[in-house]
Amino acid sequence: xxxxxxxxxxxxxxxxxxxxxxxxxxxxxxxxxxxxxxxxxxxxxxxxxxxxxxxxxxxxxxxxxxxxxxxxxxxxxxxxxxxxxxxxxxxxxxxxxxxxxxxxxxxxxxxxxxxxxxxxxxxxxxxxxxxxxxxxxxxxxxxxxxxxxxxxxxxxxxxxxxxxxxxxxxxxxxxxxxxxxxxxxxxxxxxxxxxxxxxxxxxxxxxxxxxxxxxxxxxxxxxxxxxxxxxxxxxxxxxxxxxxxxxxxxxxxxxxxxxxxxxxxxxxxxxxxxxxxxxxxxxxxxxxxxxxxxxxxxxxxxxxxxxxxxxxxxxxx
Amino acid sequence: xxxxxxxxxxxxxxxxxxxxxxxxxxxxxxxxxxxxxxxxxxxxxxxxxxxxxxxxxxxxxxxxxxxxxxxxxxxxxxxxxxxxxxxxxxxxxxxxxxxxxxxxxxxxxxxxxxxxxxxxxxxxxxxxxxxxxxxxxxxxxxxxxxxxxxxxxxxxxxxxxxxxxxxxxxxxxxxxxxxxxxxxxxxxxxxxxxxxxxxxxxxxxxxxxxxxxxxxxxxxxxxxxxxxxxxxxxxxxxxxxxxxxxxxxxxxxxxxxxxxxxxxxxxxxxxxxxxxxxxxxxxxxxxxxxxxxxxxxxxxxxxxxxxxxxxxxxxxx
Numbered sequence: 001x002x003x004x005x006x007x008x009x010x011x012x013x014x015x016x017x018x019x020x021x022x023x024x025x026x027x028x029x030x031x032x033x034x035x036x037x038x039x040x041x042x043x044x045x046x047x048x049x050x051x052x053x054x055x056x057x058x059x060x061x062x063x064x065x066x067x068x069x070x071x072x073x074x075x076x077x078x079x080x081x082x083x084x085x086x087x088x089x090x091x092x093x094x095x096x097x098x099x100x101x102x103x104x105x106x107x108x109x110x111x112x113x114x115x116x117x118x119x120x121x122x123x124x125x126x127x128x129x130x131x132x133x134x135x136x137x138x139x140x141x142x143x144x145x146x147x148x149x150x151x152x153x154x155x156x157x158x159x160x161x162x163x164x165x166x167x168x169x170x171x172x173x174x175x176x177x178x179x180x181x182x183x184x185x186x187x188x189x190x191x192x193x194x195x196x197x198x199x200x201x202x203x204x205x206x207x208x209x210x211x212x213x214x215x216x217x218x219x220x221x222x223x224x225x226x227x228x229x230x231x232x233x234x235x236x237x238x239x240x241x242x243x244x245x246x247x248x249x250x251x252x253x254x255x256x257x258x259x260x261x262x263x264x265x266x267x268x269x270x271x272x273x274x275x276x277x278x279x280x281x282x283x284x285x286x287x288x289x290x291x292x293x294x295x296x297x298x299x300x301x302x303x304x305x306x307x308x309x310x311x312x313x314x315x316x317x
Numbered sequence: 318x319x320x321x322x323x324x325x326x327x328x329x330x331x332x333x334x335x336x337x338x339x340x341x342x343x344x345x346x347x348x349x350x351x352x353x354x355x356x357x358x359x360x361x362x363x364x365x366x367x368x369x370x371x372x373x374x375x376x377x378x379x380x381x382x383x384x385x386x387x388x389x390x391x392x393x394x395x396x397x398x399x400x401x402x403x404x405x406x407x408x409x410x411x412x413x414x415x416x417x418x419x420x421x422x423x424x425x426x427x428x429x430x431x432x433x434x435x436x437x438x439x440x441x442x443x444x445x446x447x448x449x450x451x452x453x454x455x456x457x458x459x460x461x462x463x464x465x466x467x468x469x470x471x472x473x474x475x476x477x478x479x480x481x482x483x484x485x486x487x488x489x490x491x492x493x494x495x496x497x498x499x500x501x502x503x504x505x506x507x508x509x510x511x512x513x514x515x516x517x518x519x520x521x522x523x524x525x526x527x528x529x530x531x532x533x534x535x536x537x538x539x540x541x542x543x544x545x546x547x548x549x550x551x552x553x554x555x556x557x558x559x560x561x562x563x564x565x566x567x568x569x570x571x572x573x574x575x576x577x578x579x580x581x582x583x584x585x586x587x588x589x590x591x592x593x594x595x596x597x598x599x600x601x602x603x604x605x606x607x608x609x610x611x612x613x614x615x616x617x618x619x620x621x622x623x624x625x626x627x628x629x630x631x632x633x634x
Contacts, residue, residue, distance in 0.1 A: 024341065045589045265626060272362045272591040272622035305589035309582060309633040316626040 002151055003240050006193035009158035009186065012059040016156060019058045019091055022163055023047050030270045035286050037293040040171070041267075042164040045275050045305025049083040049111070051232075052160050052183055052303050053147070057084035059156030060145045061092050069094050071141035076122075076129040078104040079232060080304055081147035086117035097142050099132045101125075107308050148182030149238025158186025164299050165194045172296035175282035177303055178202040178211045178252065179233035181241025187301060188248035199250045203285040205230045206254040211237050215245065215252045229314065230260055232278035232304065253291060259284035264315065267302075277315070279303045319468055320561050323510035326475035326503065329376040333473060336375045336408055339480055340364055347587045352603050354610040357488070358584075359481040362592050362622025366400040366428070368549075369477050369500055369620050370464070374401035376473030377462045378409050386411050388458035393439075393446040395421040396549060397621055398464035403434035414459050416449045418442075424625050465499030466555025475503025481616050482511045489613035492599035494620055495519040495528045495569065496550035498558025504618060505565035516567045520602040522547045523571040528554050532562065532569045546631070547577055549595035549621065570608060576601035581632065584619075594632070596620040 023043045032038055044052040061073055072095030075085050082098045089096035096117040100109065101124035112119055122132040137144055146153065160183070161174055174191045178184040188200045204211050208226035214237055223236040237245070264280035266287075267273060279302045285291050286298070307315070340360045349355055361369035378390055389412030392402050399415045406413035413434040417426065418441035429436055439449040454461055463470065477500070478491060491508045495501040505517045521528050525543030531554055540553040554562070581597035583604075584590060596619045602608050603615075624632070 050589060268591055269626060272367060274585055274589040274591060309586060312633050313630055316629050 001240055001243065003244050004151055004155040004158070004186070004189060006189055008151070008155040009162060009190050012152065012155040013159045013162060015062050016055055016058045016159065019088070020055055021047055023160070025164060025168055026271060026273070028271050031266060035293065037286060037298060038296065039293070039298045039300055040164065040168050042160055042299065042301045043273065044160055045273060045279060045302050049080060049087055050304055050306040051080035051084065052157055052301065053080040053084035054087065055159050056150070056153035056156035056182055056186070057081060057145065058088040058091070060150055060152040061085070061088040061094070063152045064143060068143050071143065072097060073145050074133060074137055074140070074142040075099070075145050075147060076133045077147055078108060080306060082108065082117070083111040083115060085145055086112045086115035089117065090115050095142065097136045097140060099129050099136065101129065105308050146238070148180030148235070149240050151240065153182050154185045154240060154244070156186070157183045158190040160301055161187045161299065162190045162194065165191070168299070170195055170297065171198055171299045173199045173201060173291060173293065173298040175201050175203055175285065175291065175298060176301040177230070177233055177278050177281040178204050179278070180235040181211065181237045181245055183301060183303060184249060185241040185244035188244055192248050200248065201285070201291055202245070202249055202252040203282040204252055204254050205233055205260060205281060206256055208233050209254045211245070212252045212254050214242060215249070218246065228260070229257055230278040230281055232276060233281065253285045255281060255284040255288050255290065259287045261315065263287050274305045274307060275302050276304045276307050279305065318557055318560065320557050321468055321472040321475070321503070321506060323506055325468070325472040326479060326507050329469065329472040330476040330479060332379050333372055333375045333476065336405070337372055338364055342481060342485055343588060343590070345588045348583060352610065354603060354615060355613065356610070356615045356617055357481065357485050358588070359477055359616060359618050360590065361477055362590060362596060362619050366397060366404055367621055367623040368397035368401065369474055369618065370397040370401035371404065372476050373467070373470035373473035373499055373503070374398060374462065375405040375408070377467055377469040378402070378405040378411070380469045381460060385460050388460065389414060390462050391450060391454055391457070391459040392416070392462050392464060393450045394464055395425060397623060399425065399434070400428040400432060402462055403429045403432035406434065407432050412459070414453050414457060416446050416453065418446065422625050463555070465497030465552070466557050468557065470499050471502045471557060471561070473503070474500045475507040477618055478504045478616065479507045479511065481618070482508070485616070487512055487614065488515055488616045490516050490518060490608060490610065490615040492518050492520055492602065492608065492615065493618040494547070494550055494595050494598040495521050496595065497552040498528065498554045498562055500618060500620060501566060502558040502561035505561055509565050517565065518602070518608055519562070519566055519569040520599040521569055521571050522550055522577060522598060523573055525550050526571045528562070529569045529571050531559060532566070535563065545577070546574055547595040547598055549593060550598065570602045572598060572601040572605050572607065576604045578632065580604050591622045591624060592619050593621045593624050596622070
């Protein structure tokens with residue numbers, strides 16, 4: 001099983017840079033003062049489709065041979081990867097087949113449909129999703145693009161922290177959330193290649209702590225009935241992702257739902273930017289003092305900004 | 318009655334630039350495609366205290382003579398000007414006395430108190446606010462800094478569009494909201510001095526259309542029982558402000574509450590930034606096609622981003 005080296009991330013960056021936003025990096029003196037920190041937020045909530053996922057999906061789509069690409073790409077996803085793959089396919093001028101659970105939020109359906117993908121709805125179970133996807137691939141010959149356990153996807157996700165370090169120099173700590181491990185694996189490879197002394201710390205909700213438990217035991221422990229408001233972090237670690245994480249991630253810390261909500265609100269109120277709950281998890285780790293940031297320069301990947309404003313009372317009561 | 322010239326705005330800019338953020342300018346291809354527009358948003362929601370008001374308050378405070386400054390500054394305000402004046406005074410190391418209605422939102426009270434201002438609460442009527450302020454000024458000798466009908470405040474507010482034009486060149490249209498007219502007067506002076514052919518268009522909620530009616534009749538018509546979710550735009554035009562607006566603003570257009578909400582939501586969802594309802598009023602004018610933007614380059618001042626997240630269900634239902 002191949003895993004990407006930093007050279008693959010550099011190459012990915014050259015391929016995708018014409019399609020992605022080089023997102024801004026913001027800091028907040030109010031938050032820094034409050035937490036006695038020096039934090040640089042890499043704003044992937046401003047990325048196209050509203051999340052870092054567009055980097056990996058674009059790299060995967062653009063790396064297909066002409067012949068493979070001709071038959072299109074396919075995935076099952078209820079979230080940001082579906083929209084990312086749909087837009088990447090649109091940019092290449094090929095078809096995207098997306099299997100979505102029939103209970104997927106309307107806003108996500110609309111985004112995916114708006115990018116011209118062909119959506120097939122199925123029952124909201126992993127089995128139904130996988131079977132429906134297999135059927136579509138058999139019929140169409142489309143290439144499956146896995147949301148995180150994919151060489152090119154991991155390489156693409158590693159470009160976000162590469163930009164952060166290119167634009168803002170050295171860091172002591174790099175923090176990012178972990179779900180399937182695409183962002184974390186790419187970030188770990190990039191950060192360690194560019195800054196050998198940096199600490200890469202993954203942050204995870206306590207209610208979906210499979211990555212933490214996998215990291216501690218050395219074996220992938222699947223996510224069973226995870227419960228967290230950070231709905232981007234419900235998945236289990238991918239195999240390629242875990243190989244990288246075991247090797248290059250320094251630490252995984254877990255945080256409570258209350259801290260996630262507090263951190264998310266802090267960013268909305270103080271920075272006037274919209275992030276989704278998953279993106280608030282690293283700042284929650286600082287709120288909980290799970291990461292020592294005093295006197296250190298800390299980079300955080302704000303992974304995305306897709307929230308359903310119709311359900312906003314879930315976040316702020 | 319003196320009104321500022323562009324030279325006063327240039328001078329204000331030199332004085333305040335060390336205190337303010339030179340705020341970023343964002344655009345959204347999604348919004349541009351949707352509205353067939355080419356819009357550049359000047360993000361004063363990212364300004365210190367979360368609104369353009371900090372520019373004018375800082376200029377007014379920094380322009381005081383040593384002798385006048387020694388006794389502090391005073392105002393009555395329930396909104397962004399109170400926080401702006403408090404922080405400007407803190408930066409100069411002088412006292413700020415702020416009269417707030419006793420029903421002012423807790424978040425505003427906290428912000429003003431957090432900057433070290435001395436708050437006096439009064440009944441929530443204009444009469445009580447003015448009388449309480451007069452009493453404080455008599456006792457302390459503090460200088461009143463009016464939120465908009467003030468030469469230095471107008472000069473300071475004019476620096477936002479100056480930055481926009483310096484950073485992004487020529488524009489066909491400049492849009493901003495109008496309440497008391499501080500931002501509009503400063504913007505009109507700056508924009509017309511830098512771009513003689515630009516159209517400056519003020520945008521106002523139909524439920525608080527005193528500026529529109531004043532502009533059409535040539536006489537200030539006071540705002541009586543205004544009703545709008547754009548709570549920064551409830552005040553009547555100032556005298557100095559109206560002199561400038563009559564001379565230099567090209568047009569005032571009014572928009573419905575529904576359009577304001579739609580425009581605000583569009584910016585939150587598509588741009589992932591938080592703006593307050595008042596800041597959405599110019600985009601609402603484009604949504605309503607009150608302003609012709611096709612084939613034109615349009616600048617919008619996003620005036621602020623202070624919303625009470627506890628009352629967020631007022632905005633998104």
